[in-house]
Amino acid sequence: MISHLVELGHERIAQVVGPQTGAQARLRRALYQRVLRDHGLDDSWWAEGDCTAAGGRVATRTLLSSVDRPTAIVYSNDLMAIAGSARLEGRSSPF
Numbered sequence: 671m672i673s674h675l676v677e678l679g680h681e682r683i684a685q686v687v688g689p690q691t692g693a694q695a696r697l698r699r700a701l702y703q704r705v706l707r708d709h710g711l712d713d714s715w716w717a718e719g720d721c722t723a724a725g726g727r728v729a730t731r732t733l734l735s736s737v738d739r740p741t742a743i744v745y746s747n748d749l750m751a752i753a754g755s756a757r758l759e760g761r762s763s764p765f
Contacts, residue, residue, distance in 0.1 A: 672705045675742045684715035684740035686729040686750050698746070715740050719750050726750025730757045 675683050683706060687699050703713035717732045719725030726745060733740055743758070745751035
């Protein structure tokens with residue numbers, strides 16, 4: 671997925687992750703960050719949500735509030751992705 675986004679020209683790829691309280695969640699984020707570094711990209715573009723629609727909206731808002739906004743956002747689950755995508759498009763979430 672990261673390789674595909676890089677091929678499309680994205681240079682600031684962010685990730686919205688779930689709570690980083692468990693080893694599996696931290697490992698998933700660490701692997702994601704390693705792949706970004708392997709492509710020569712900044713791996714610090716991420717925000718933590720709570721795996722809910724509201725968490726996806728808040729995390730997306732956080733990422734969009736930075737001066738250099740991400741050019742792509744990858745979500746850890748479908749619920750956060752749908753709500754975050756709606757936020758990106760300026761719509762209210764269907765949830």
